[in-house]
Amino acid sequence: MASALRSAILRHIRVPVTNSLSLSGSAVRSMSSHGDDHLDKQAVIDRVIHVVKSFPKVDPSKVTPDVHFQKDLGLDSLDTVEIVMALEEEFKLEIPDKEADKIDSCHLAIEYIHNHPIAN
Amino acid sequence: MSVSTASYLARRAAQKERVRILYRRALKDTLNWAVHRHLFYSDADALREKFEANKHVEDIELIDRMIAAGEAEHNKWRHPDPYIVPWAPGGSKFCRNPTPPLGIEIIHNYGMEERE
Numbered sequence: 001m002a003s004a005l006r007s008a009i010l011r012h013i014r015v016p017v018t019n020s021l022s023l024s025g026s027a028v029r030s031m032s033s034h035g036d037d038h039l040d041k042q043a044v045i046d047r048v049i050h051v052v053k054s055f056p057k058v059d060p061s062k063v064t065p066d067v068h069f070q071k072d073l074g075l076d077s078l079d080t081v082e083i084v085m086a087l088e089e090e091f092k093l094e095i096p097d098k099e100a101d102k103i104d105s106c107h108l109a110i111e112y113i114h115n116h117p118i119a120n
Numbered sequence: 121m122s123v124s125t126a127s128y129l130a131r132r133a134a135q136k137e138r139v140r141i142l143y144r145r146a147l148k149d150t151l152n153w154a155v156h157r158h159l160f161y162s163d164a165d166a167l168r169e170k171f172e173a174n175k176h177v178e179d180i181e182l183i184d185r186m187i188a189a190g191e192a193e194h195n196k197w198r199h200p201d202p203y204i205v206p207w208a209p210g211g212s213k214f215c216r217n218p219t220p221p222l223g224i225e226i227i228h229n230y231g232m233e234e235r236e
Contacts, residue, residue, distance in 0.1 A: 007234065010231065077139075077169065085148070092205055094211075097141045100144060101141060
């Protein structure tokens with residue numbers, strides 16, 4: 001009965017047939033509200049280095065993508081905590097406490113942020 | 121208790137980890153309370169001074185007591201409405217738009233199948 005009604009209506013109304021492209025390949029990701037843009041690794045490296053360089057206790061000329069916060073830059077463990085918090089604010093991340101404790105060098109920070117699905 | 125036993129070192133390492141996590145949480149709470157950056161910087165400096173003053177304590181039992189006192193003080197000062205990143209648990213966007221289960225697709229020619 002519904003199909004008869006439907007065809008009766010459709011006989012009188014012109015409904016344009018849209019291009020029936022099958023979206024099942026990308027439909028899963030395109031319906032989620034966040035997390036679908038993976039950051040470019042070079043962009044991540046640039047932003048991380050910028051954050052580390054603007055830390056007041058750090059000498060900007062020594063910062064490279066492989067630098068270790070405590071061994072190379074001579075920072076304290078509390079300074080490492082502060083740098084990780086600054087990185088959290090920069091990339092709008094929420095890092096769990098245990099994970100944040102393990103981030104000890106620029107290299108680890110870049111790896112973690114690049115592999116995080118929601119880093120922005 | 122000799123200084124270089126493995127259990128002593130393990131205990132010291134566990135204490136250092138507790139101190140770092142306590143500092144991290146205290147700093148986040150300071151940011152929650154003092155939203156304006158210039159206030160936050162002065163408060164963060166004061167917090168850092170408190171941690172630096174006890175930096176050179178060597179006695180393990182005293183360190184344990186100080187960490188417990190610090191955590192009690194932190195619990196007293198916790199913010200009732202902390203800022204949590206929206207997509208994290210407790211944030212406003214958490215579980216808001218979960219990815220739909222596999223196999224769901226949009227049918228674009230609904231109602232027009234008989235016409236084809």
